[in-house]
Amino acid sequence: MSLPSLGTVLVASALLLVLRFVFRKQSPLSRLPLPPGPSPLPVVGNIKDVPTSHEWITYAEWAKTYGDVMHISVLGKSLVLLSSLEAARDLLDKKSAVTSDRPRFTMISDLMGWDWAVQFMGMGPRFRRSRKALHQLLHPQAARDFYGAIRKGTRSLLRDILHDPAHFDHHLRHHSGGMMMSILYGEDEGPVRDQYVVKAEEAVSGLVEAGNVGKFLVDFIPLLKYVPEWMPGAGFQTQARIWRQMARDMIEIPYKNLQAAYDRGIAPPSVTTQLINQELQQSRDGSKDTEFIMGITGVLYVGGADTALSALITFMLAMVLNPEKQKRAQAEIDAVVGHDRLPDFDDRSALPYMEHIFSEVLRWYPGVPLGVPHRCMEDIEYKGYRIPEGATILVNQWAILHDEQHYDNPFDFNPDRFVPQEGASAPLDPREASFGYGRRICPGRHFADDLLWLMLVNILAAFDISKPVNADGKVVEPSGTFISGLVTALNRSCAGLRRGMQTSPAFWSLLNDDVLY
Numbered sequence: 001m002s003l004p005s006l007g008t009v010l011v012a013s014a015l016l017l018v019l020r021f022v023f024r025k026q027s028p029l030s031r032l033p034l035p036p037g038p039s040p041l042p043v044v045g046n047i048k049d050v051p052t053s054h055e056w057i058t059y060a061e062w063a064k065t066y067g068d069v070m071h072i073s074v075l076g077k078s079l080v081l082l083s084s085l086e087a088a089r090d091l092l093d094k095k096s097a098v099t100s101d102r103p104r105f106t107m108i109s110d111l112m113g114w115d116w117a118v119q120f121m122g123m124g125p126r127f128r129r130s131r132k133a134l135h136q137l138l139h140p141q142a143a144r145d146f147y148g149a150i151r152k153g154t155r156s157l158l159r160d161i162l163h164d165p166a167h168f169d170h171h172l173r174h175h176s177g178g179m180m181m182s183i184l185y186g187e188d189e190g191p192v193r194d195q196y197v198v199k200a201e202e203a204v205s206g207l208v209e210a211g212n213v214g215k216f217l218v219d220f221i222p223l224l225k226y227v228p229e230w231m232p233g234a235g236f237q238t239q240a241r242i243w244r245q246m247a248r249d250m251i252e253i254p255y256k257n258l259q260a261a262y263d264r265g266i267a268p269p270s271v272t273t274q275l276i277n278q279e280l281q282q283s284r285d286g287s288k289d290t291e292f293i294m295g296i297t298g299v300l301y302v303g304g305a306d307t308a309l310s311a312l313i314t315f316m317l318a319m320v321l322n323p324e325k326q327k328r329a330q331a332e333i334d335a336v337v338g339h340d341r342l343p344d345f346d347d348r349s350a351l352p353y354m355e356h357i358f359s360e361v362l363r364w365y366p367g368v369p370l371g372v373p374h375r376c377m378e379d380i381e382y383k384g385y386r387i388p389e390g391a392t393i394l395v396n397q398w399a400i401l402h403d404e405q406h407y408d409n410p411f412d413f414n415p416d417r418f419v420p421q422e423g424a425s426a427p428l429d430p431r432e433a434s435f436g437y438g439r440r441i442c443p444g445r446h447f448a449d450d451l452l453w454l455m456l457v458n459i460l461a462a463f464d465i466s467k468p469v470n471a472d473g474k475v476v477e478p479s480g481t482f483i484s485g486l487v488t489a490l491n492r493s494c495a496g497l498r499r500g501m502q503t504s505p506a507f508w509s510l511l512n513d514d515v516l517y
C-alpha cells in the first residue's frame, strides 16, 4: 500500500474542515452568537493571538475587554475561556452532565499512549470506573490511611534539607515524587524508588511539553497522526515514540516489581497492593485488569507529584520574600508545639495563622492556573450566547484567585486576608477555585490538603528560610519567575536550621529515628 504524502494529508484535512463546516448539523441554538473575543482571521482563526507561555495572564487581560466568558477559535476549533467563579460554576458544576468530557489530545492520547490516564479520558464506562476507584482511595476518611507515609516522607525531607540546605529545591522535588512512589508501590527510600522517580519525571516532562497547546500541529489536524515517522517533517512521530516508551516505563517497571513481590507473598502494603486485592476479589477466575491498575497508579503520580511540588516551591518563595510573616507563623508553632516534637495533624486546628499562610500559598500562585480543559458535549445557551458542542472550555483559575472582587491587592502575599473579620463575609477559600469543577473535580484534593499542610508546617517548625548566598558570600535575589507549563513552578531559596531546633534533643532524635510511625 502506498502512503499519502504530508501535503496530501494537509489538503485532505483542510477539505474535511470545509465540508464539516458546510454540512454541520444545525442546532436550535445555532442562531445565538458566540461569546465575544478577539476577532479571528478566516480559516486559522485566532492562532496568532494565542500566547505560547503564561497564557493565563494574557487571557485575564482579554477578559477586561471581552468579559468573563470569551470565545476564540483555532483552525476551526472553539475555545471558551471562563474568568469568573460564577461562570465556572454555572457551566461546569451545574451543567456538568454535558461539560465534563475532555478534549482529545491526539499527540498525548493517540501517539504518546496516555489513553490509560483518567486526566485525558473522555466520559464513558472506563472513566466512571476509574473515578470510582480514585474516590475509594482518596475520599477524606480514606486519605487518612496515608498519614503515616506523609509523616515519614516529611521527616526524610527535613533530614535531607538539614544535611544539604543549598539544594533545597532538589530535595522538595525528590521527596514529593518519592513520597508518592512509597504510597503507590510501598517502596521505601533508596535506589529502587529513586529509579522509579527518575522514570516518572522523564515521562511527566514529556507530557508537560506535549501539553503546551499549539506546540504540535497534529493536535489541530488529527489526520496527521497517520503520517509515518520516516517522512520529512514528521519529527513529532519520533518524539511521540520516545515519550510513549517513557510513559510505559513509568507505569510498568514499578508494577512488575510489585507484582513479583505479590506472587511471592511479600508485597508491602500500598495502593497497588490494595488495587490488586480488589481486582482479585471481584474476578471469578483469578484474572485482573493489569492495565487498569497501572493506569490508576500512573494517574495518581501524575496528578499528585508536580502539583504538590509547585505549591511547595511557591511557599518557599513566599517565605523568603516575607520574613516577618514567616516569623509570625513560627512563633505560633512554637507556642502550640514547642521544641520537643514536630507538628502533627492533631495540631492543625490550633494553628490558625499557619492555615492562612497555606490558603494564601494556594491563592497567590496556583499550580494549575488554567485548570485542565473540559469539552462541551452539546450546544448550550449561557447568558444569551452559544457555547458550541465540541468547544474546549478552560477556567482561568489564576484570574479568579486574583480577582479584586474576592481579594484586595491580589498580587500581595497577605495571609491576614483570611483572618475572620466581625461583620464581614469570609473571602473566597482558594480551594474552591483551585481544584477544578463538576465530575472532573480533583479527586486528590483532600490528600493534597493533608500532605501539603504537614510539609509546610514542619518546614517552618525546623528551618528559617532565606535567600541563598553565592560563593562570594553575596545574597542571591530570587527571580520569582514562574515557569510556564501544565503546572507552574518557580525558583530558588535556601534554608537554615532554626535556633530552637539546634538545641532540641527531641528534634534530633525524631529525625534520626527510622521507625517514625
Ligand code: HEM
Residues within 6 Å of the ligand: 118, 119, 120, 131, 134, 299, 300, 301, 303, 304, 305, 307, 308, 311, 367, 368, 371, 372, 373, 374, 434, 435, 436, 437, 438, 439, 440, 441, 442, 443, 444, 445, 447, 448
Ligand atoms: C495542590 C495540589 C493540587 C492541585 C492544585 C490540583 C488541581 C487539579 C485540577 C485543577 C484538576 C482538573 C479538574 C478539572 O478538570 O476540572 C485536577 C485533576 C486531577 N487531579 Fe489534582 N490537584 C492537586 C493535587 C492532586 C493530588 C495530590 C492527586 C493525587 C493523589 C491529584 C489527582 C488528580 C487526578 C487523578 C485528576 C484528574 C481527574 C479527572 O480527569 O477526572 N491531584 N487536579
